[in-house]
Amino acid sequence: MNKTQAKMAEAKAFSSVEKTALVLLGMGEDAAAQVLQHFSRDEVQRVTRAMANLSGIKSEKAKGVIQRFFDDFRAHSGIRGASKEYLSNTLRKALGNDLAKGLLNNIYGDELRNNIQRLQWVDPEVLAKFIAQEHPQMQAIFLAYLPPESSSRVLSKMPPDYHDELVYRIARLQEIDHEVARDLQELIERCIDHVSVSHSAPIDGAKQAADIINRFDGDRGQLMEMLKLHDESVVSDIEENMFDFMVLGRQRDNTMDVLVQAVAVELWAMALKGSEIQLQQAIKRAMPQRMVKNLEDEMALKGAVPLSRVEKARQDIMQIAREMAENGDIELLLYQEQTVE
Structure with a gap:
């Protein structure tokens, strides 16, 4: 060439x-x-x-x-x-000045939002303490650019008698000038540096291990037996965290027959929103045809729903399943244990 x-x-x-x-x-x-x-x-x-x-x-x-x-x-x-x-x-x-200002605010406003997205995984209490010494207007701008879920959690960690002032300031925000945008960018960078230097990233190892095993395509029973050779107490911690909604897709027919009747159709409809097709099919197979029709109608009627409500419905169903298992009404399989003749 x-x-x-x-x-x-x-x-x-x-x-x-x-x-x-x-x-x-x-x-x-x-x-x-x-x-x-x-x-x-x-x-x-x-x-x-x-x-x-x-x-x-x-x-x-x-x-x-x-x-x-x-x-x-x-x-x-x-x-x-x-x-x-x-x-x-x-x-x-x-x-002209006005149009140029609006376009620049859009460009650099997007940049600020992208940068501050990195902070949504930081502990809300850490963020609340970090911005505590900032001017109330800068605190309000900081919260306004955070994703709403993160912002609400940070707000809850700040003094309660101060909540109304911050929300009022946020509600009155329309645009910020370049100088304020630069100050906010510096605050974001300082916050990232502060978190990376002074805080380790928390992780729930038992929950992470449980999530991995729940999704493991290999022999879960053998894996759990091997883990017991390391430490049985660790296995107990993992099992406590294995009550995940997706395990319902691998239960025996008689278990699901009892469980589907114990849970209201409305709760199933909420919990199955966004779930894998295989899981939906496994649950529908345990339902009478009329119940399946009611479930599908209810899911269609609900339309788009907040993820938090879906997660809450799944947790409620798993709590019902767990209580039924503890009472001996069903045998809930977290994994298929090895058997011998």
Whole structure:
């Protein structure tokens, strides 16, 4: 492959939007602004997002895309991506202050949301303590950008007499300027650094082991017997965590015949939302045809439901199954034990 072919191959690696972004980055703010004036709103959004995201594009690759701007690119070691200042100046000249401000807020608002997503797995109490010393407005902005489930858990760990003020501040938020966005980004980065340095990642080993065994396609009984050779108390802990909804798909027919009658159709309909087809079929096989019809109608009627309600329904059914097993009404198999003649 000669140099010309190599450059053409490199150019094809970029999408048309990325090629446009490269050209605009090399043109300078004034020229780029004039070009953007002729774009549709959707085109402006797509191209400016690409301009913001481009990074590490070396001059050699850029020349394959925009050779007529060779002299301009030769003075640089590479295109590192459009800064907020560059995009702000370019968009302001192309669209005016108000439109430029709105578009930039969308671009960098998405960036903030993506970054703060990394904190949703952190213990809510840790996050609450970390932002405790921040100004109430920054606390409100921080909570506003967190996913709602995480935000509500963090809020619950903060002083109760302070909840209404924070929620009020969140409700009044409409947009944040670039300076506040930069402060929030710094807060997110400091929080990530703080968590990574001072906190270990908690994990429930017994629950994780139980989840693995529940989904293990091999001989679960033999695996459990081998684990008992290590430590029987560990096996007991694992078994306590094996009461997972999916184990219902491998129960004996007589067990399921009794269980389906003990659980209301409405509860089954909620619990089976989003479950594997094989599990649904196993449970339906144990039901009378009329009950199956009622179940399917109920599931269709419910439509989309929150995952938390589905998980709660599954836990309720497994609690019923566990109590019935303890009372001797059913024999609930967590795994198939080895047998001898």
